[in-house]
Amino acid sequence: MMDGVSAVEKDRAAGVDKKRKIADSSGDSDEKIGETQTDSERCLGQFKKMKSGHQVINYERSLLSAQHYDPNTTEPISSSLKTLAELLSWQLSEASPFNVATVPVSSRRLPLASNPRRTLVCHDMKGGYLEDRFIQGTTVEDPYVFYHWEYIDIFNYFSHNLVTIPPAVWTTAAHKHGVLSMGTFITEWNDGEKVCELFLATEETYRAVADKLVQIAHCYGFDGWLINIENPLRGVAVRNMELFLCYLTKQMHKQMHKQMHKQMHNSLVIWYDSVLDDGSLKWQNELNDRNRVFFNACDGIFTNYNWTESSLQVMTSDPAAQHRLADIYVGIDVFARGEVVGGKFETNKALELVRKYNLSAAIFAPGWVYECLDTADFHQNQDKFWARLSDYLYVHQLVSPLPFVSSFCQGFGRSLYWKGRVEHDGSWFNLNAQEIQPMYAETNLEGGGRLKSRCCSAEAWSGGSSLLLEGHIPCSLAKACARIFSLHVPLAAKTLVSFVYKPSAGLNVSLELRTIDASLCSAPDAPYSSVFPAALSEDNDLVKQFTQNCGRTSDNGWMSRCFHLELSGCALREVYVCVAADDAGHDLDFSCRIGEIMVLDVESLFTPPVSVQSVCLYDVVWKQREGGDEGSPPKVRLNTTLCWCYPTGLARHFCVHWRLRQDPGEPPSPLVLIGRAYSTLYRVVELEVPFAPGLIELLVEPVTREGF
Structure with missing residues (x-):
C-alpha cells in the first residue's frame, strides 16, 4: 500500500x-x-x-x-576514520544513519564455528571507497561486483586508512548470503608507530580504542575487525597489544551476544601476521612461537603470503594449534607479489596446498581480475577465476524461510527493470539491490554437449540482470540440467513456486526440485527426492490470485509459470533448470534467460x-x-x-x-x-x-x- x-x-x-x-x-x-x-x-x-x-x-x-x-x-x-582523534571522538549521535546495514546475517546449514576449512576474502581495491561509497547507488558502466558468495565465509573490506568501516552496501550483500563482514584497523610505518605508542600507553587508552571499535561495528551492523599492525612496537606497547586484543575480542563477543538476545552469532577479531612477541616487525608467513601470543588473544590469524609447503607442515604438526587449525587463515595474494605459490589464474595451486593441510584460507585482492584485466571481460574472468578454485571450496547452503525469492540481480545494470519492463533507462550500480546469487558454472555434456550459466545484463525481469543458460544439446541427449541453487528452505504444507523465463526457439524448459524429509535434515547423507512439478493452468484459482496480487503479465517474450506443491514435512535443497529440444531428432544451440524464481507459502497470497x-x-x-x-x-x-x-x-x-x-x-x-x-x-x-x-x-x- x-x-x-x-x-x-x-x-x-x-x-x-x-x-x-x-x-x-x-x-x-x-x-x-x-x-x-x-x-x-x-x-x-x-x-x-x-x-x-x-x-x-x-x-x-x-x-x-x-x-x-x-x-x-x-x-x-560511506567513509573511513583517518586519525586516532577521529576514532576517540566518534559518537553514536554523529554516526551516518545511511551506512547502517540493517540486514542481519542469514543462516547457513554449516555455521562458521563448525566449518573446519574456512575462506576469507580480503577486498583491497585501489584504496577503497570507490563507486561503492555511494550508499544509494551511482552510475557506472562496468562496476566491480562480487557474487560467488556461496564459496566464502568472511568478507573483509580493506583500505590503508586507520579505521576502515565497510560500506553498508557490502555488509548488506554479504549478510544476505550468510557471510560475515569485517572492517580493518591498521597502523603503518612511522605514523603508525606513533599511533600505537599513544593508544597502547595504558589500560585506559587501549580500552578506549577497543570500546570505540566495538561501538562502531555495533552501530553499523558489521561483524568484526582485522587488526593489521605494520610497524614496530616498543616498550609497554608490546605487552598492551596482547591485552588490547583480548579485551577487544571479549567485548565484541559480549556485544554480539547481547545483540542477538542470547542466540548464537559470530563476531570475529583476526590478527594479521606482522609484529612479533618482542615488538619487532617481521612477517613470519606462518603461526609459530613468535606470534602465537597474538593468535591466542583473538579469534584467528591471517598469515603473510610468502609461505612454503614446509610452513603449512609446521603449523599442522604444532600440538598447540591442533584444536584451532580452522582459525589459521593462510594468506594467498592473488596479485602474486614476491615469492609466493600460485597467484593470478594459478591461485588454485596455492589453495590446493592450503587445503591439503586442512587449513583455512585468506584470499587477498581477488579483484585482480577487474583491476588488471579488461573490465569488458570482467564477468568472464571472474567466473574463470572462481571456477578454478571451486574444487577446494565448500559450497554453502543458505537457510532461508519462505518466501525464497531471487531475480539474480547482481546489483548493477544497463537499465533498471521491474517485471520485464524498463523502469529506468541507463547504467546504474547499487549493491543493496543484489539478490541471492545462483551457482555459475560451465559443464561439458556427453555427446559433445555443453551447458553454461552466467550473468547477463542485456535484459532482466527485475533489477539489472538475469541468469542466462546457454549451450548445445546434441540429439543423443534427452535433456540437460543446470543446478542453480543449493540451499535449505523448509516448505509449507501448501507451497507455490513461480518461475519466469524467456527461452530461445525450439526449447522446452522445466524445473527439477530436490527435497529432503525435514526430520533427516541433520543427517549428512540423507537421500534427496526429485520433484518434477507440472505447471498450473492460467485459470487455476491460485494462479489468478497470484497474478492479481503482483499484477504479473508475460511481457516482451517472458513466460511465467506457477507450480503447486503439497509436500508436508519437507525442505527444498536444490533447484535445477532442465532444458530439452522440442525436436529430439536434431542438435540444438540454445539460450534461455531465467528472470526469477520464487517459492512461497500459499497462505501468503491471502495475507x-x-x-x-x-x-x-x-x-x-x-x-x-x-x-x-x-x-x-x-x-x-x-x-x-x-x-x-x-x-x-x-x-x-x-x-x-x-x-x-x-x-x-x-x-x-x-x-x-x-x-x-x-x-x-x-x-x-x-x-x-x-x-x-x-x-x-x-x-x-x-x-x-x-x-x-
Whole structure:
C-alpha cells in the first residue's frame, strides 16, 4: 500500500527567501513495529525521531557532514576514520544513519564455528571507497561486483586508512548470503608507530580504542575487525597489544551476544601476521612461537603470503594449534607479489596446498581480475577465476524461510527493470539491490554437449540482470540440467513456486526440485527426492490470485509459470533448470534467460498488505537551479531525507515517488518515480521541482519480497 507521506508546500508570498511548509501527513506516531530491535536499528532509529515542522527555506550552503554526505549533491556516502582523534571522538549521535546495514546475517546449514576449512576474502581495491561509497547507488558502466558468495565465509573490506568501516552496501550483500563482514584497523610505518605508542600507553587508552571499535561495528551492523599492525612496537606497547586484543575480542563477543538476545552469532577479531612477541616487525608467513601470543588473544590469524609447503607442515604438526587449525587463515595474494605459490589464474595451486593441510584460507585482492584485466571481460574472468578454485571450496547452503525469492540481480545494470519492463533507462550500480546469487558454472555434456550459466545484463525481469543458460544439446541427449541453487528452505504444507523465463526457439524448459524429509535434515547423507512439478493452468484459482496480487503479465517474450506443491514435512535443497529440444531428432544451440524464481507459502497470497507508518522528513536543503533553457519555467532543486517504519524483512524494496499539486482543489499531477530504497531511509537528491507556488507530495510504496 502506497502512503502519501510528506508534503512540501511552497508559499505564494513573494520575496527573496520563499517560505515553504514541511508537513508530515502521517502524524506524529512513534509506534514501534516488531517485538525487538538490534542495536544497529536503534542507531538508525535515533534519526527517525526527528519531527517535521515549519521552516523558512533559503539557499545557504548545506550544513550536512562532509564525511557522510557528498558536499556537492548531499548524496549519502560511506567513509573511513583517518586519525586516532577521529576514532576517540566518534559518537553514536554523529554516526551516518545511511551506512547502517540493517540486514542481519542469514543462516547457513554449516555455521562458521563448525566449518573446519574456512575462506576469507580480503577486498583491497585501489584504496577503497570507490563507486561503492555511494550508499544509494551511482552510475557506472562496468562496476566491480562480487557474487560467488556461496564459496566464502568472511568478507573483509580493506583500505590503508586507520579505521576502515565497510560500506553498508557490502555488509548488506554479504549478510544476505550468510557471510560475515569485517572492517580493518591498521597502523603503518612511522605514523603508525606513533599511533600505537599513544593508544597502547595504558589500560585506559587501549580500552578506549577497543570500546570505540566495538561501538562502531555495533552501530553499523558489521561483524568484526582485522587488526593489521605494520610497524614496530616498543616498550609497554608490546605487552598492551596482547591485552588490547583480548579485551577487544571479549567485548565484541559480549556485544554480539547481547545483540542477538542470547542466540548464537559470530563476531570475529583476526590478527594479521606482522609484529612479533618482542615488538619487532617481521612477517613470519606462518603461526609459530613468535606470534602465537597474538593468535591466542583473538579469534584467528591471517598469515603473510610468502609461505612454503614446509610452513603449512609446521603449523599442522604444532600440538598447540591442533584444536584451532580452522582459525589459521593462510594468506594467498592473488596479485602474486614476491615469492609466493600460485597467484593470478594459478591461485588454485596455492589453495590446493592450503587445503591439503586442512587449513583455512585468506584470499587477498581477488579483484585482480577487474583491476588488471579488461573490465569488458570482467564477468568472464571472474567466473574463470572462481571456477578454478571451486574444487577446494565448500559450497554453502543458505537457510532461508519462505518466501525464497531471487531475480539474480547482481546489483548493477544497463537499465533498471521491474517485471520485464524498463523502469529506468541507463547504467546504474547499487549493491543493496543484489539478490541471492545462483551457482555459475560451465559443464561439458556427453555427446559433445555443453551447458553454461552466467550473468547477463542485456535484459532482466527485475533489477539489472538475469541468469542466462546457454549451450548445445546434441540429439543423443534427452535433456540437460543446470543446478542453480543449493540451499535449505523448509516448505509449507501448501507451497507455490513461480518461475519466469524467456527461452530461445525450439526449447522446452522445466524445473527439477530436490527435497529432503525435514526430520533427516541433520543427517549428512540423507537421500534427496526429485520433484518434477507440472505447471498450473492460467485459470487455476491460485494462479489468478497470484497474478492479481503482483499484477504479473508475460511481457516482451517472458513466460511465467506457477507450480503447486503439497509436500508436508519437507525442505527444498536444490533447484535445477532442465532444458530439452522440442525436436529430439536434431542438435540444438540454445539460450534461455531465467528472470526469477520464487517459492512461497500459499497462505501468503491471502495475507493483507502492510502499510508504511510514521513517515517524516528532515535535513531539507534547497538549491537554485543553474542554467536551463531560455524561456523555460524557473525551477529549484529539493534535497531531503525521508524515513519511515515498516516490518523488518517484509520488503524487497520501496519505491519513492513525487507529484505536484498546483492547487489543493485540483487533481495532482501523475506520480513520478524518484528511486528505490532498500531500507526505511532514503535521501531525495537534486529533485527538480517548479519554482511556482504549489504542494510537493513525496510518497513511499513498499514492494514485498513476493513482488506484491
